[in-house]
Amino acid sequence: MNKMVSDCPICGKEKSVEVTTKTDNIPYFGGILESTLLCQNCGYKHADSICLEQKDPVHYTLVISKDQLNSRVIKSQSATLSIPELGLKVEPGPQSQGYVSNVEGVLERFQKAVLTAITWSDDPEVETKARQILQSIDYVKTGKMKVELIVEDPFGHSAILDERALKRALTEEELKNLKTGFTTIDAE
Numbered sequence: 001m002n003k004m005v006s007d008c009p010i011c012g013k014e015k016s017v018e019v020t021t022k023t024d025n026i027p028y029f030g031g032i033l034e035s036t037l038l039c040q041n042c043g044y045k046h047a048d049s050i051c052l053e054q055k056d057p058v059h060y061t062l063v064i065s066k067d068q069l070n071s072r073v074i075k076s077q078s079a080t081l082s083i084p085e086l087g088l089k090v091e092p093g094p095q096s097q098g099y100v101s102n103v104e105g106v107l108e109r110f111q112k113a114v115l116t117a118i119t120w121s122d123d124p125e126v127e128t129k130a131r132q133i134l135q136s137i138d139y140v141k142t143g144k145m146k147v148e149l150i151v152e153d154p155f156g157h158s159a160i161l162d163e164r165a166l167k168r169a170l171t172e173e174e175l176k177n178l179k180t181g182f183t184t185i186d187a188e
Helices: 103-120 124-142 172-177
Strands: 002-006 017-026 030-039 045-051 058-064 072-075 080-083 088-090 099-102 147-153 159-161 166-169
Touching: 058 103, 058 159, 072 103, 072 147, 088 103, 099 103, 103 124, 147 159
Parallel strands: none
Antiparallel strands: 002 017, 017 030, 030 045, 058 147, 058 166, 072 099, 072 159, 080 088, 080 147
């Protein structure tokens, strides 16, 4: 484990951020670099895990309802999660983080995003659609509805750990259409 101090990017106080980094080997992710930043002055905190290896691109699907809420979901910073029946999709961006959760935790993250959309929008149609999505998520959690959870990862670090999950390689076409969250430069 390495520790150092840095200036805070939020409050600007010099040498107020304790930066801790360490490498580890985690099942399904492989080698990772964990970093934590914590400002002693303003309380700013940022934690991240970065995969250090690349694996084969992967596509997982699992039909989810009440019985799959505890199924483990491993999402890397480069993965796209979607529930097509509800029109929900989370694509990676520059600040995307990996996490280990379960299906219920993934649904709760989607719920929070939909609630944020309601807060930001003043369009009644958006609010109506968002409320329908929230109702559908509740139906999934209570077993009244089944939907498909899809995890696509071009670097192969994500997984759905459930014997009913279907795993396959991503096609070339799917790979071309996926965002990775990383900036690349095309030399052509």
